[in-house]
Amino acid sequence: MTIEERIREIEDEIKKTQKNKATEKHIGLLKAKMSKLELEEESHKKSGGYGFSVSKSGDATIALVGYPNVGKSSLLNMLTNKKSTVGNFSFTTLTVIPGTLNYNGAQIQILDLPGIIDNAALGAGRGREIISTIRTVDLIVLVTDIQLKGLKRIVSELYKAGIVLNRKRKDISFKKTNYGGLRIHKPRHVDINISDIRDIAKEFKIVNGDIYIRENVDIDDLIDFFKGNIVYIKSFMVVNKIDMLHDENLLKKKLSGINYIEVSATTGYNIESMKNLIYKSLDMVRIYMRNKAGVVDYERPLILSEGSTVRDVCRKISREMISTFRYAIITGPSRKIELRVGLDYKVNDEDVITLISKY
Template sequence: MGIDDRIQELEEKLEKTPVNKATETERGRLKGQIAELKEEKQKKQKGTGDTSGYAVKKKGDATVALVGFPSVGKSTLLNNMTNADSDTGAYEFTTLDVNPGMLKHKGANIQVLDVPGLIGGAADGRGGGTQVLSVVRNAEFVVIMLDPEEMREDEIKSELYNAGIRINKHPPDMKVEKKGRGGINISTTVDLDIQEETIKQMMQQRGYTNAEVIIREELDLDRFVDGLMRNRKYVPAITVVNKADMLDSETRKEYEDKYDLLISAEKQKNLENLKDEIFKGLGLIRVYMKEKGEDPDKDEPLILTEGDAVEDALEILPGDMKDRFKKAKVTGESSKFPEQKVGVEHELMDEDILELNLRHI
């Protein structure tokens, strides 16, 4: 029996197994087996699949993937938002390869990838879905595009989920540490809905005999399985509805409440707001470098990520600035007062002004 048949058989068993405390351990066993088989299948596909046309070298400060079913307008959006020249057409499967473009916004260079349109079963390899979704897995941000004539949000998110891509979620707050003896010990800081027996069985199924399990959030079976698997990718995302100019006022109001943004790629409506949402979603910040006695350079900011400190800036600045660093002065949101003297551990914020004091060598 092949992997696909085994997965189907287990999924059918899971569907027939009622959801209650008495069946929780059995459902956990089935979910764990399905997850392991899908991980095994993904590894085999990665090792043998044809990835021609899908290998894209990362460039710029971050990478964004445009995801949607065929003919939602991804190529038109790419062309009108970046320097790309992707083929477009009012028919399905215009994009057969991954088309990259560079979005320049707020001083950042953001690589945007127009991936081939998904079809149902993409996560299982249909329509080159394995290769397409592998590109999405490597992106730092995802823009899900919908078409008013064919709103299939749940299907797209299901394909992403089945490929191990978790959008707008954080990794489960749990830690698993192997031990040499003592069996499986479970420590929690919250009340758990999962029975300890279920956790132990799923751990043993995953190959753990002796381990310490620390859980710091309320988990269901699916989240616990995610915490045990190595092939999960957690990516921020927004959902946009294209061709908004086609909507009547009632539908527009409904979609404005339900989705992140309404745009028209063809008529270039609301694209500046989309660029802002991408910049924000990537967690990028601008830091303006300043030399002593000079004005800060606001034309070409240093692009960092939220939470980065002065030491992170030194890592990407050219030359030997890191080795010559003595101290820094910061003016902006992160400083208590203008030109505050700080060390390498000081956390920077968007539009801070950074002046470095360097040793002469």
């Protein structure tokens, strides 16, 4: 049996197995087996892992990912100043087309990519190039149409390529040893069955070493950890061509529990909401600088990621800023009073900052 056939077989068994508490571990082990085989398969067909040569620009980069012909290029054209070729057939776009969305003072680079399914049509290796490019973005917008074309397959293709959507990296680490068996270290509040961990580790041929688990994890988290080389990327879904929708209830039913937005690249319906959702999903903060004369530049905010500090603000301005920094004065809509703060202070969205230097 080839590796591919074995993967298929396990896939079928997972599908056949009813999901419940009692079968949870069984399914977990099957998934682990499958991941291991997929890794083997990957290492067999090594053909480089380089992304398309597109240089990143702006404050963040997002990718439009989806089945061919669902309207990715049409959306890029609506969202940005770019003209990517639109065609009424699959594989109109054969390379990556970047455009820029200016929103709330942020410059967001949007990559229009070829459809990632059946990418044999793009020539050998192209599929991997697309995947390597997707691995580097800050947000994945999954694009589909009202028939929900290719949705499930795309998510599973991404997962096979080590891209996990909408989950966070868990606090797990591993120190390999050459003998002594497997020791599992976890605080009392972490609730997981030790034998589950052992069994999954064994599937990845890990039998010696120390595993540290510092928060609650499930079987999927463990598989991802042992699999390695995983990237965690935020994502939301866009259902395009909503102007052609006949049965609203059917769509709602099929997508219940999924976070999505309905749009039309043809009529422009909900395009503004889509821009807003992109911006919101990127978790950015806007910082306005007040200059020596006391004038605030509200036109061109500095864009930083949520959780940034005054130090990050300084870094963004210039390298010397940190060495000459004395203190910063912060005001803003989320501040009741004016604050004097140091480099480690966390900034909020729309803070107005005055930097005071030593000299």
